[in-house]
Amino acid sequence: MRGRTAGGGCPHTSFHSHTQMPHELPKSYEPGAIETRWADYWVQEKLFSVATPPEGETRPVFTLLLPPPNVTGRLHMGHMLNQTQMDIVVRWHRMRGFITLWLPGTDHAGIATQMMVERDLAKEGKKRRDLGREKFIERVWEWKKLYGGAILDQMKRLGASVDWDREYFTMDENLSRAVREVFVRLYEEGLIYRGKYIVNWCPRCETAISDLEVKHEEVAGKLWEIRYPVIGMDEFITVATTRPETMLGDTAIAVNAKDERYTHLHGKTVRLPLMNREIPIIPDELAQPEFGTGAVKVTPAHDPNDFAAGKRHNLPQIDVMDEHAHMNENAGAYAGLDRYEARKRVLADLQEQGFLVAEKDYSLALGKCDRCGTVVEPRLSEQWFLKIQPLADRAKEAVERGEITIVPENFRQVYLNWMNNIYDWCISRQLWWGHRIPAWTCGQCGEIIVAREAPAKCTKCGSGKPEQVSDVLDTWFSSGLLPFTTLGWPEKTRDLEVFYPNTLLITGFDILFFWLARMIMFGCHFMRDHEQDAAIKKANGDEGKNESKNDSVPFRHVYIHALVRDADRQKMSKTKGNVIDPLEIIERFGTDATRFTLAAMAAPGTDIAFSESRTDGYRAFANKIWNAARFMFMNVDRVEPGLRPTLSGTSVVLDRSRSQTLEDRWIFSLFNRVAKDVNEALAAYRFHEAANRIYDFFWGALCDWYLEFCKPRLNFEEGGDRENARIACANLVNLFEASLRLLHPIMPFITEEIWHKMYDEDPPNKSIALAPYPEMTESQVDLDAEVEMAILQDLIVSVRNLRAELKVEQKAKVPIELFSQEPAVWSLIRQNDDAIKRLANVESIVEVAQSKATQYPARSSARFDVHMIYEKKIDVAAECERIKKERERIDKEFANNQRQLGNEQFLAKAPAPVVEGLRRRSQELVVLIEKAKNKMEELGCS
RNA sequence: AGGCCCGUAGCUCAGUUGGUUAGAGCGCCUCCCUGACACGGAGGAGGUCGAUGGUUCGAGUCCAUUCGGGCCUACCA
Numbered sequence A: 001m002r003g004r005t006a007g008g009g010c011p012h013t014s015f016h017s018h019t020q021m022p023h024e025l026p027k028s029y030e031p032g033a034i035e036t037r038w039a040d041y042w043v044q045e046k047l048f049s050v051a052t053p054p055e056g057e058t059r060p061v062f063t064l065l066l067p068p069p070n071v072t073g074r075l076h077m078g079h080m081l082n083q084t085q086m087d088i089v090v091r092w093h094r095m096r097g098f099i100t101l102w103l104p105g106t107d108h109a110g111i112a113t114q115m116m117v118e119r120d121l122a123k124e125g126k127k128r129r130d131l132g133r134e135k136f137i138e139r140v141w142e143w144k145k146l147y148g149g150a151i152l153d154q155m156k157r158l159g160a161s162v163d164w165d166r167e168y169f170t171m172d173e174n175l176s177r178a179v180r181e182v183f184v185r186l187y188e189e190g191l192i193y194r195g196k197y198i199v200n201w202c203p204r205c206e207t208a209i210s211d212l213e214v215k216h217e218e219v220a221g222k223l224w225e226i227r228y229p230v231i232g233m234d235e236f237i238t239v240a241t242t243r244p245e246t247m248l249g250d251t252a253i254a255v256n257a258k259d260e261r262y263t264h265l266h267g268k269t270v271r272l273p274l275m276n277r278e279i280p281i282i283p284d285e286l287a288q289p290e291f292g293t294g295a296v297k298v299t300p301a302h303d304p305n306d307f308a309a310g311k312r313h314n315l316p317q318i319d320v321m322d323e324h325a326h327m328n329e330n331a332g333a334y335a336g337l338d339r340y341e342a343r344k345r346v347l348a349d350l351q352e353q354g355f356l357v358a359e360k361d362y363s364l365a366l367g368k369c370d371r372c373g374t375v376v377e378p379r380l381s382e383q384w385f386l387k388i389q390p391l392a393d394r395a396k397e398a399v400e401r402g403e404i405t406i407v408p409e410n411f412r413q414v415y416l417n418w419m420n421n422i423y424d425w426c427i428s429r430q431l432w433w434g435h436r437i438p439a440w441t442c443g444q445c446g447e448i449i450v451a452r453e454a455p456a457k458c459t460k461c462g463s464g465k466p467e468q469v470s471d472v473l474d475t476w477f478s479s480g481l482l483p484f485t486t487l488g489w490p491e492k493t494r495d496l497e498v499f500y501p502n503t504l505l506i507t508g509f510d511i512l513f514f515w516l517a518r519m520i521m522f523g524c525h526f527m528r529d530h531e532q533d534a535a536i537k538k539a540n541g542d543e544g545k546n547e548s549k550n551d552s553v554p555f556r557h558v559y560i561h562a563l564v565r566d567a568d569r570q571k572m573s574k575t576k577g578n579v580i581d582p583l584e585i586i587e588r589f590g591t592d593a594t595r596f597t598l599a600a601m602a603a604p605g606t607d608i609a610f611s612e613s614r615t616d617g618y619r620a621f622a623n624k625i626w627n628a629a630r631f632m633f634m635n636v637d638r639v640e641p642g643l644r645p646t647l648s649g650t651s652v653v654l655d656r657s658r659s660q661t662l663e664d665r666w667i668f669s670l671f672n673r674v675a676k677d678v679n680e681a682l683a684a685y686r687f688h689e690a691a692n693r694i695y696d697f698f699w700g701a702l703c704d705w706y707l708e709f710c711k712p713r714l715n716f717e718e719g720g721d722r723e724n725a726r727i728a729c730a731n732l733v734n735l736f737e738a739s740l741r742l743l744h745p746i747m748p749f750i751t752e753e754i755w756h757k758m759y760d761e762d763p764p765n766k767s768i769a770l771a772p773y774p775e776m777t778e779s780q781v782d783l784d785a786e787v788e789m790a791i792l793q794d795l796i797v798s799v800r801n802l803r804a805e806l807k808v809e810q811k812a813k814v815p816i817e818l819f820s821q822e823p824a825v826w827s828l829i830r831q832n833d834d835a836i837k838r839l840a841n842v843e844s845i846v847e848v849a850q851s852k853a854t855q856y857p858a859r860s861s862a863r864f865d866v867h868m869i870y871e872k873k874i875d876v877a878a879e880c881e882r883i884k885k886e887r888e889r890i891d892k893e894f895a896n897n898q899r900q901l902g903n904e905q906f907l908a909k910a911p912a913p914v915v916e917g918l919r920r921r922s923q924e925l926v927v928l929i930e931k932a933k934n935k936m937e938e939l940g941c942s
Numbered sequence B: 001a002g003g004c005c006c007g008u009a010g011c012u013c014a015g016u017u018g019g020u021u022a023g024a025g026c027g028c029c030u031c032c033c034u035g036a037c038a039c040g041g042a043g044g045a046g047g048u049c050g051a052u053g054g055u056u057c058g059a060g061u062c063c064a065u066u067c068g069g070g071c072c073u074a075c076c077a
Helices: A031-044 A077-095 A110-123 A133-147 A150-158 A173-188 A244-249 A260-265 A304-313 A329-334 A339-352 A389-400 A410-420 A475-479 A494-499 A509-526 A534-540 A582-589 A591-601 A612-639 A662-683 A687-714 A722-743 A748-758 A783-806 A823-831 A833-840 A876-901 A904-909 A912-939
Strands: A061-065 A099-103 A192-202 A207-209 A214-229 A236-241 A252-255 A269-272 A277-283 A295-298 A356-369 A377-386 A405-407 A439-441 A448-450 A502-508 A555-561 A814-819 A842-847 A858-860 A865-868
Touching: A031 A150, A031 A591, A031 A748, A061 A077, A061 A494, A061 A534, A077 A099, A077 A150, A077 A502, A077 A555, A077 A582, A077 A591, A077 A662, A077 A687, A110 A133, A150 A582, A150 A591, A173 A192, A173 A448, A173 A475, A173 A509, A192 A304, A207 A377, A214 A244, A214 A269, A236 A244, A236 A252, A236 A295, A244 A329, A244 A339, A252 A260, A252 A304, A295 A304, A329 A339, A339 A356, A389 A410, A389 A509, A405 A410, A410 A509, A475 A509, A502 A509, A509 A555, A582 A591, A582 A612, A591 A612, A591 A687, A591 A748, A612 A687, A612 A722, A612 A748, A662 A687, A662 A722, A662 A783, A687 A722, A687 A833, A722 A748, A783 A814, A783 A823, A783 A833, A783 A858, A783 A865, A823 A833, A823 A842, A833 A842, A858 A912, A876 A904, A876 A912
Parallel strands: A061 A099, A061 A502, A252 A277, A405 A555, A502 A555, A814 A842
Antiparallel strands: A192 A207, A192 A377, A214 A236, A214 A356, A252 A295, A269 A277, A439 A448, A814 A865, A858 A865
């Protein structure tokens, strides 16, 4: 239900019926109902859906991909920060006239989703193997249908202006087809290979995981030294290990060839304790003389370095564990034991048999599964790998050459460092949920067939029904393709032509390598011959810099956002229990206030310590806006019912033809300045600057000064001029409307609500989101007005200041005497006599020919002296104290100025405006010092 | 082991290429329920910018060292 809260009556009923104001607004802003209403409206009206632009389109394009949240996910503060920033940038571009596409979707999240469903199954006492692969996958799809949309629904509450018609899921048929295509092409190009290598294995998830999915944790462990008897000699060789149970799989001892301590043992063998196996001593660089004893055990099946050494020396690989990290039949007497149990027994037995030499405290970086925390076990297994170097080279180049810019810039270096030290990527996972690898094994001859569709028979031996490999692909393999697959690849679609490369990517640094790096690798590889529509590329410009740029990159700009922490700067985590639920915050303060908080705190590169008190403050800001609107409506309804804004392009319309009051000139000047700053801030992702600038303008300038100045003009009934009131109203309405547009990207809901009301629910666009964004109009910047206003403000504040100090009753009006040496100041004060009286609570202003600065109570500025006529016992001591303090400050500054101005080096080297400014200030200071001195004398201060 | 970031008012944070008097929100103190708003208005207190040294006419800002806090990358047994 949209519509005014007052309901019922005709909005244009005449001004005489005082019972019914057309714009009746509640006294305070309640965001809840208003926000959900507009959130629904935006989705239902499909306001942000983008049709494929036809040939010949000449508008600039802005494309942004939503980093797909896991289907299993629930919205957290990180999402909200990310999405708020994206929405701000997206709304801003849309309002600036870009064809703006923001693509939403979710990620199938292999391990996470499988775990969720396995947990459900466990409640029924079942395991996934009880169901079998097909049934299990059906079950996952059911789960996805039921819960998978939750996070996207939550997004709607944030107001995210995405194109819901283009929502994707990484397991959609078209995206899956693209994944198969990519796999096959990479395989055909020789970039994907299969082989038996050591991978990171999670015994709980029962799958291989990539290097990135291993989190290292520094723990206090032990280093055990074990001695192996050298055969045929009365000697032992001692090695050190942190994982003694792996010694069961040792197939050699390595020593460094240059290590003279062991030269005499070259070519000898040792007897492996517990297993009673004879293994050689080999010279290999694996052993570093400086470390430990200089000799190292070699276990090719359980350690990546040992694996490599084993290859060099043709050593057997003895795998002593199974996929659950239990010891297997190769572990002899220890078969069947869990790895840690086996460790205990092995150590005990070694001890007993006299082979354990020492047990030392040792700090080691233990690798744990990112997903479940289980200690990762290096495991020898058959996996699929992506040869990364060729892809990384291009991906590196794209960033080095500036075809992709990264903000904040330090992440550029992080990215390049990583690319420079990259290893092949293990892309196969032993899971059921995910994109199954498009490869088949022939049961007959063992041939591996990689194909887009299931082959009917073996391509080599011709026997029937090859079986598809059971592994699926790493989830990031498919999400790395999204920038082009969501636009229709491998088809050469018009969408690709228009929207690729994406303009921007906003994401967190935590998936810099997982996702961002992979998108760049895949994009540069698969889109290498791509060219964006020339007209659109030109329209987009980037000041012309884009035109020479390569169009294979997945996006032209990257903005990396910070981490949201709790108010005590602690990282939020479920285990710590300090997670702030954004929806709960929204419930309490409103989405707008929450968004504003995140924007205002989002200085690039700095983590955000989310504090509710800030949000509370911004809720007050929303309320302030609401009440300023009430004030405006109240006056419009009284002065000129039915008055609407004169929406004209990107500027604010100032009616300069008739009334040109100082406050109008001033606020319009300021507005334009702010518009300029905000546009610049947003262009540089300086969200906090944009937010603060608008906040200060709206509250500190518009509400605190402009509206106060306007009041008498609007009040024509009390003898005012009705025409003047009309002009004031029109200007106020236009200014307000433009301010709403300026604020809209950050606070979309309240701005939408008020904006519609300004047009009596019949606005020129379906949404303020489709109205143009304000830009600076140079001609409306009015420096004189700004200077004049500053003098008036200074005067008013001075008088308020005196009143507060003398504790003059709030209601009492006092006369003041004013002096200035400048005729211009005189006329300024005369023209604004009424405003000064009202805002400073002054009864009368008497112009005096002689300064009364020395008579208490008085204040001075460089431009005027004001003396208040008020009979009250003066606290001479306190006043002296105040002046003294002020003088100290001025003296210090003056001394500093003189020192600099007396310095020839400074005069010679400092830029002219700085010297100029200092000189001007010095003159002011001389005046101020003189005034203060006189006053002190007058008062008889010591 | 290598790299990165942070340390500014009681709290949370701004302070773009070094340039005149270091800012904001919240909190605190005083006064005011004035017809947009007490989620408000007016005024005020509060900082030797972690420490030391250097570059410079000039440093919160640049450099070095150091202390404290955080993060990322790394196959050293």
